[in-house]
Amino acid sequence: MDKMIDDEMLVAQFKSGSQKAFDELMKRYERRIFGYLLRSVRNYEDAEELTLEVFFKAYRALGTWEPKAKFSTWLYTIASNLSIDFHRAKSRQPVYMLEDEDVIEKRLIATDISSNPEKNLEDKERGRIIREAVDELSAKQKSVFMLARYEGMQIKEVAETLGMAEGTVKIHLHRAIKKLQTLLRPLWENNEI
Amino acid sequence: MEKCKTSEARVIDYVYGELDQSESSAFEQHLATCSKCTRKVYSYSHVLHLVDDAESEFLPVALAPRNLEAKLYKRLADAPPEKNSILSRLSNYFSNLLLVLHEQKVASICIFSIAAIAVAFFVGNPFRPTTLDINRINSADARIEQYRHNDIQRNLEDVLRKKHLRHSDSWDTVSQLNRVKDQAQGTDWANIAKNQLKRVHSEF
Numbered sequence: 138m139d140k141m142i143d144d145e146m147l148v149a150q151f152k153s154g155s156q157k158a159f160d161e162l163m164k165r166y167e168r169r170i171f172g173y174l175l176r177s178v179r180n181y182e183d184a185e186e187l188t189l190e191v192f193f194k195a196y197r198a199l200g201t202w203e204p205k206a207k208f209s210t211w212l213y214t215i216a217s218n219l220s221i222d223f224h225r226a227k228s229r230q231p232v233y234m235l236e237d238e239d240v241i242e243k244r245l246i247a248t249d250i251s252s253n254p255e256k257n258l259e260d261k262e263r264g265r266i267i268r269e270a271v272d273e274l275s276a277k278q279k280s281v282f283m284l285a286r287y288e289g290m291q292i293k294e295v296a297e298t299l300g301m302a303e304g305t306v307k308i309h310l311h312r313a314i315k316k317l318q319t320l321l322r323p324l325w326e327n328n329e330i
Numbered sequence: 331m332e333k334c335k336t337s338e339a340r341v342i343d344y345v346y347g348e349l350d351q352s353e354s355s356a357f358e359q360h361l362a363t364c365s366k367c368t369r370k371v372y373s374y375s376h377v378l379h380l381v382d383d384a385e386s387e388f389l390p391v392a393l394a395p396r397n398l399e400a401k402l403y404k405r406l407a408d409a410p411p412e413k414n415s416i417l418s419r420l421s422n423y424f425s426n427l428l429l430v431l432h433e434q435k436v437a438s439i440c441i442f443s444i445a446a447i448a449v450a451f452f453v454g455n456p457f458r459p460t461t462l463d464i465n466r467i468n469s470a471d472a473r474i475e476q477y478r479h480n481d482i483q484r485n486l487e488d489v490l491r492k493k494h495l496r497h498s499d500s501w502d503t504v505s506q507l508n509r510v511k512d513q514a515q516g517t518d519w520a521n522i523a524k525n526q527l528k529r530v531h532s533e534f
């Protein structure tokens with residue numbers, strides 16, 4: 138894998154008929170897109186399905202894609218739109234599935250990079266409650282928060298990805314942290330400080 | 331005590347690390363004298379720590395989705411084609427040819443097919459029924475078609491292996507072969523599956 142070849146070059150190679158260029162782009166971004174979607178839908182199977190959909194759409198549209206933003210930004214845009222559609226379709230409640238955490242854990246153990254094995258149940262339960270609070274954010278708040286916090290994006294890039302003004306991104310970020318504070322306050326009032 | 335006029339937005343920007351260096355150090359100077367802002371900073375930072383911990387517990391390392399590449403090309407193969415490609419025209423030609431041969435009920439095709447599956451199954455030769463040199467056609471269509479053929483071949487081999495090892499009864503074998511036959515429509519594999527079906531019927 139040649140890191141010196143940038144994404145734009147690979148896109149150009151794909152447009153001139155190289156399949157390998159697309160495989161390389163996929164290799165570069167499959168983990169990031171999958172992680173983003175996994176946090177978004179909290180369900181392993183759905184996240185895999187959506188990741189496939191992202192690259193399927195990208196594959197079909199890339200031939201006529203005119204780069205206005207980075208390739209990675211474009212992928213995140215596709216992923217964000219798909220996850221919003223997904224939540225809309227499942228709007229009854231984005232049920233938090235504990236089984237999927239088990240699937241993830243099994244895979245982590247299988248890849249031998251398991252997290253703290255002695256993590257006790259109480260910690261796990263706490264983590265689950267916190268993630269449920271994150272999932273309580275509105276779709277836009279959550280997307281903005283996730284992109285800025287876990288995908289390493291600057292506000293400008295989040296704005297590009299979600300097609301929002303930078304000011305709007307900031308508003309969502311602010312609302313997100315305030316809402317999380319409200320939701321999580323009982324947790325630390327009971328257990329900490 | 332002087333009433334603090336710092337906006338909530340400034341506190342949050344500070345916690346998110348969105349202030350530039352001079353703004354940030356000015357705010358830190360203010361923090362040294364303002365307990366109200368200090369409390370807010372502590373509270374918001376704590377929220378972010380909790381969430382960060384919970385999220386990294388959820389996904390401590392970046393995982394890759396399973397078999398994405400194979401699934402993608404299979405998905406592309408299953409999707410309706412966007413344009414009339416050389417390969418789909420070729421594959422139409424082949425399936426038409428097969429139809430003609432089939433209607434003439436040429437016995438030799440049975441022999442050919444059984445021989446072909448025997449080669450594919452026992453020798454593991456990557457036999458390509460459409461006789462196209464995939465390597466020479468470096469196009470999306472070729473790749474998609476290759477994945478499709480590999481998939482069909484794998485399924486067919488799987489059925490035959492199970493049948494051979496008596497891991498499935500005739501009913502299972504028949505339904506699996508029918509599935510492969512459907513999947514293989516438009517390729518030689520469909521014919522091979524059909525012949526295998528005939529054999530199963532005569533055996534049981």
Ligand SMILES: [Zn+2]
Pocket residue numbers: 334335336360364365366367368
């Ligand atoms: Zn203050």
